[in-house]
Amino acid sequence: MTKPVIQLSNIRFRYSEQDQDVLDIADLQVYQGEHLFIQGASGRGKTTLLNIITGINPPYTGQVQVLDTPLQTLSSIQSDQFRVDHLGIIFQQFNLLPYLSLLENVQLPCWFSSKRRTQAVDVEQSSTDLLTQLRIPERLFNKPASALSVGQQQRVAVARALIGKPAIIIADEPTSALDTDNRKRFLDLLFSQADKQNSTVVFVSHDQYIAQHFSRVIDISDINQAINHTATVS
Amino acid sequence: MKLLKIALKSAWNRKVSISLAMFSIAISILLLLGVDTIRKQAKDNFINTISQTDLIVGARTSPINLLLYSIFHIGSATNNISYARYEEIASFKQVKWSVPISLGDSHRGFRVMGTDSDYFRYYRYANTQSLQLQQGEVFKDVYDAVVGYDVAQSLGYPLGHNIVLSHGIAATKFSEHADKPFRIVGILKKTNTPVDRTVLVSLQGIEAIHIDWQSGARSALRISAKKARQMGLQPKSITAFMLGVDNRITLFGLQRKINNFPNESLLAIMPGVTLASLWQTMGEFEKVLMAVSALVLLAGLIGLLTALLTTLNERRREMAVLRAVGAHAYHVVVLFALEALLVVMGGALLGIAILYAMQVIMQPIIAENYGLFLSIKMLDAEQIVILLAALLLAIILSLIPGFIAYKRSLQDGLMVKI
Numbered sequence: 001m002t003k004p005v006i007q008l009s010n011i012r013f014r015y016s017e018q019d020q021d022v023l024d025i026a027d028l029q030v031y032q033g034e035h036l037f038i039q040g041a042s043g044r045g046k047t048t049l050l051n052i053i054t055g056i057n058p059p060y061t062g063q064v065q066v067l068d069t070p071l072q073t074l075s076s077i078q079s080d081q082f083r084v085d086h087l088g089i090i091f092q093q094f095n096l097l098p099y100l101s102l103l104e105n106v107q108l109p110c111w112f113s114s115k116r117r118t119q120a121v122d123v124e125q126s127s128t129d130l131l132t133q134l135r136i137p138e139r140l141f142n143k144p145a146s147a148l149s150v151g152q153q154q155r156v157a158v159a160r161a162l163i164g165k166p167a168i169i170i171a172d173e174p175t176s177a178l179d180t181d182n183r184k185r186f187l188d189l190l191f192s193q194a195d196k197q198n199s200t201v202v203f204v205s206h207d208q209y210i211a212q213h214f215s216r217v218i219d220i221s222d223i224n225q226a227i228n229h230t231a232t233v234s
Numbered sequence: 235m236k237l238l239k240i241a242l243k244s245a246w247n248r249k250v251s252i253s254l255a256m257f258s259i260a261i262s263i264l265l266l267l268g269v270d271t272i273r274k275q276a277k278d279n280f281i282n283t284i285s286q287t288d289l290i291v292g293a294r295t296s297p298i299n300l301l302l303y304s305i306f307h308i309g310s311a312t313n314n315i316s317y318a319r320y321e322e323i324a325s326f327k328q329v330k331w332s333v334p335i336s337l338g339d340s341h342r343g344f345r346v347m348g349t350d351s352d353y354f355r356y357y358r359y360a361n362t363q364s365l366q367l368q369q370g371e372v373f374k375d376v377y378d379a380v381v382g383y384d385v386a387q388s389l390g391y392p393l394g395h396n397i398v399l400s401h402g403i404a405a406t407k408f409s410e411h412a413d414k415p416f417r418i419v420g421i422l423k424k425t426n427t428p429v430d431r432t433v434l435v436s437l438q439g440i441e442a443i444h445i446d447w448q449s450g451a452r453s454a455l456r457i458s459a460k461k462a463r464q465m466g467l468q469p470k471s472i473t474a475f476m477l478g479v480d481n482r483i484t485l486f487g488l489q490r491k492i493n494n495f496p497n498e499s500l501l502a503i504m505p506g507v508t509l510a511s512l513w514q515t516m517g518e519f520e521k522v523l524m525a526v527s528a529l530v531l532l533a534g535l536i537g538l539l540t541a542l543l544t545t546l547n548e549r550r551r552e553m554a555v556l557r558a559v560g561a562h563a564y565h566v567v568v569l570f571a572l573e574a575l576l577v578v579m580g581g582a583l584l585g586i587a588i589l590y591a592m593q594v595i596m597q598p599i600i601a602e603n604y605g606l607f608l609s610i611k612m613l614d615a616e617q618i619v620i621l622l623a624a625l626l627l628a629i630i631l632s633l634i635p636g637f638i639a640y641k642r643s644l645q646d647g648l649m650v651k652i
Contacts, residue, residue, distance in 0.1 A: 056557075077562050084560025091558070094551050097240075099247035111236040112560030160559065 005168060005200050006030035006053055011062030012226075013052060023048050023059070024226035028218075030168075030202060035191060037211050038204045040220030044227055046204040049220070050172055053202065054087055055079035067167055084113040088161025088199070090171040095157035096145035103127050103141050106159045109166075116164025123163075130159035134189055151182045158190050165197040173205045180209075187213050237565060241572035244552065248545060252577060255541040259581025262534035263624065264588050266527040267617055271589070273520045275608050277513060283427045284476075284505045286358040288485055291315070291323065291492055292474035294499035298515075301508045304335055304474040307345040307428050310403070311337065314471035319498050324477070326491075328484040331356050332477040336440045336469065339399045339411075344385045346399050346433045348440030348472075356478060359427045369393050370420035376438045376463055380420035382430040391418055397433070399443060411443040414459040438467040535628055538577055542570060542635040546642075553643045566643050567636035574632030575625060582621050586613070 006029065013023040023045045030036050040046050051057040052064055055071045064071040067086055074082055083089075088109070096105045106127040110117040120126040131141060134155040145153065154174055161169050169190070175183045187210060194201050203214065211217045221227055245252050284305050292300045293313035302308040317334075324332040333356055336348035354365050354372050370393045373380050381391060391397070395418045401409040416435060424430055442462040446453055457465070479485050485504070492502035553566050590610065597608050613621075 077564075080557070080560060080562045083558075089558040091555075095555065097244070097552060097555055099243045100240075108556075108559040 002032040004029040005032050005067055006202070007063070007065040008052070009063050011052060011059040011064060013048060013057060013059040021226040023052065023224055025049070025062075025223050026225065028223055030200060032167075032200055033195070033198060034216055035194075035201045035214045036203065037214035037217045038202065038220055039206065039208050039211055039217060040204075041206055044220045045224050046206075046220050047172060049224075050170055050202070050204060054083050054089065054170060056083075081113070084109050085115040086167050088163075088166040088169045090154070090157045090161045090169070090174040092173040093150065093153070093177045095160070095174075096148075096153055098144060098146035100145060101142045102131060102136065102145060102148070102156050105145050105156055106130060106163055108160060110164055113164065116166065118164075120164040126163055127159065130162055130193070131156065133193060134159050150177045151186070154178060154186060155189065158186075158193065162193050162197065162199070165199065167199060169194055169199050169201045171201065171203045173207070174203075175205065175210060176207065183207075183210060184213075237561075237568060238572060240556070241569050241576065244549075244569070245573050245576055251541050251545070252573075255538045256577045256581045256584065258537050259531075259534045259578055259624075260584035260588065262527070262531040263582050263585030263621070264592075266524075266531050266620060267585065267589050267613070268592070269523050269527045270617055270620070271593070271608070273523065274614075279426060280513060281506075281509055282360040283509070284357075284359060285361050286478065287356075287476045287505055288479045288482065289477050289489060289492070289502045290474060290505055291477065291500055291502045294501045297501065297503040297508045298512050300474065300501055300503055301505060301512065303337065304476075305428065305505065307337070307347075307432065311473045313499075314473055315475070315498065315500065316471050317469045319495075319500070320472055320475055323492060323495075324475070326488065328479050328481070328488050330478045330480045332475055333357065334437060334469075334472040334475045336437055336471075337473045338403075339401055339440065339443070340403050341385075341397055341399050341433045342389060344382075344431050344433055345403070345428075346435060346440075348435050348437045348469075350437055353434070356476070357429075359425055359429070363425070365425065365429065366423040368421045368423045370418070373419055373434065373436050373439070375417075375419075376436060376442050376467065377414065377416050377459065378419040378436065378439070379416040380422060380434040381418055382422050382432045382434075383424040384430040385433055386418075386421045391421075393418055393421065399433070399435075401444075401447065413456070414443045414462065437469045437472070441467040441469050531624060532627075534581070535578070535624070535631055538574060538628060539631045539634060541577075542574065542632060543638075546635055546639055549639065550642060550646065553639055554646055557643050563640050563643055566640045567633065570632045570636035570639060571629050574628040578625050578628040582624065 008025050008028040010027075011023065011025050012021045014021045038046055038049065048057065052059055053066065055064075055066075055074065058064070058072060066082070069082060071079060071082070096102075097108070100108070103124075107123055110120055110123045117123060128138075128141065132138065136152060136155060136159075140148065140152070145156065148156065154177070157174065161171075171190070175186055178186055190201065191213070204220075290300060290304050292304060293311060293315055295312050299309060299312075303311050320332070320334055323329065331352060333349055333353045337345060339346040351372050358364055367380075368383065370380070379397060385391065396415040397418065398415050399411045401411060416433075416439065422429065442459070445462050445465060445467070446455055446457040479488060489502045489504065492500050556565065556569075557563070593608055593610050597610070600608055
């Protein structure tokens with residue numbers, strides 16, 4: 001087995017206004033090149049888990065290690081920089097800035113990260129290649145993002161997550177706005193591109209029908225002790 | 235630089251509300267700079283009306299009144315000075331030059347001023363400018379007149395034209411000196427002072443038209459123009475006179491001496507001092523105008539703040555996306571500040587452009603109607619400070635929505651669900 005790229009141990013997290021933990025994970029390891037699917041119903045802490053892995057919300061206790069870097073040792077600015085250097089992020093929807101062209105949207109991470117810029121080699125070339133591979137018609141490249149369909153927007157978001165070869169792709173329900181056919185096609189494209197540059201994929205969704213496409217599937221309820229704890233209390 | 239590009243494109247995406255905010259800033263900048271320009275130019279024009287004259291002497295009244303009637307031809311004298319007294323003072327050894335002024339008549343709404351040819355030698359305005367003739371020459375004969383630029387322009391008088399003076403300031407048919415017309419022998423160049431609106435004649439001319447008048451009414455005894463010419467025409471009284479001294483150290487002594495003159499109540503004023511105190515009285519009004527304009531600018535900036543605050547919600551997504559692709563939370567603050575800066579800079583440039591366009595258009599109209607000559611100048615240091623202050627204030631105000639967005643983007647993290 002390859003080494004873990006993400007390691008969580010004994011982390012607990014709660015929002016400042018809450019008196020109970022929303023996340024309590026004893027151990028989670030994600031390995032290099034894995035396609036990990038974390039499933040679970042809404043409100044079980046999937047998004048919170050992603051916020052912890054991306055360094056947005058630090059846990060109040062426990063260790064989060066991403067690519068051998070303990071996130072708790074980073075300042076907030078360092079953690080912003082670490083995020084753009086090593087992670088590509090795809091949201092559920094509204095991933096793009098409507099006033100930028102497709103190419104500019106794809107290139108955004110390279111504007112903020114010299115590491116991504118260097119790894120992309122030729123930013124212009126790399127962004128057109130990615131869009132082409134994700135089957136976006138070339139005539140749209142310089143159009144504003146607002147001109148696209150939702151399916152196209154999600155593919156552009158994939159291109160943006162992939163540019164500059166980040167080690168990890170984080171996706172928060174990116175398929176929930178797509179229909180079944182598009183979902184399958186979206187996942188195929190995501191996986192093939194991620195594999196090409198050897199990126200690990202961490203994907204959260206409540207949609208268990210897509211679980212079959214992943215090499216590893218985890219249910220958030222199985223690892224988040226906070227839910228079980230709340231359940232037993234109530 | 236990329237951040238600036240994002241700020242620009244983002245603002246362009248909301249161009250309607252942004253350009254409205256920019257326009258309201260432009261109008262308030264226009265107002266503020268416009269009021270400031272007019273106030274400074276009015277002051278320049280005003281202070282420049284008379285220069286290099288050390289004292290103005292008239293019958294005892296208030297200094298401002300003396301200045302107003304003798305130089306600005308506003309209001310009238312309470313009393314005259316006897317010509318003998320004038321000659322006595324003019325012959326003081328400290329006095330280098332003196333010019334008598336005799337007022338009280340008019341021609342179709344323009345004041346007539348009797349003086350002598352020294353007026354053209356010694357009267358100075360705008361620091362060192364002396365009166366220049368556009369056409370013709372200085373009056374020599376009793377019935378010669380030299381008219382100011384505006385008089386010739388608005389009445390369409392050529393050289394050689396004959397005019398009739400009226401007694402008093404209101405032009406009525408009953409009080410015309412119709413039997414003694416004057417011939418225009420000279421037209422002055424424009425000075426942007428009250429001289430432009432004045433008809434200048436010799437003291438002898440003034441004497442001649444009043445020779446058969448008593449107490450403001452024509453006496454039964456009529457004396458023809460020709461006959462009057464032969465009657466000596468020695469002036470008996472004048473309204474005021476201007477004088478210059480050889481050595482300015484003697485000025486205060488001379489002023490005190492005139493003010494304490496034993497046989498006649500006289501007042502001697504230093505025009506510069508009185509101009510300044512007169513301007514100060516009006517200056518209060520000027521301050522109010524500036525304060526109102528500053529408040530309008532503040533209202534414009536608060537309008538901008540409102541525009542920024544109302545976009546906070548719709549921009550929440552935008553901030554989350556930017557954070558996901560590596561923007562730091564402080565970039566969010568910078569984005570708002572850049573946007574405010576952009577709006578105020580655009581507004582200021584637009585305002586300045588309108589200001590100059592208006593000056594070009596309004597210049598002849600204001601000069602004609604109000605005698606105020608606007609010279610089109612670069613912005614001065616004070617106005618640049620005003621602009622910089624507006625920019626600074628805009629940045630400070632933009633920190634409010636900036637920090638709200640910053641806080642929210644920290645709370646929201648990457649996964650805003652809107």
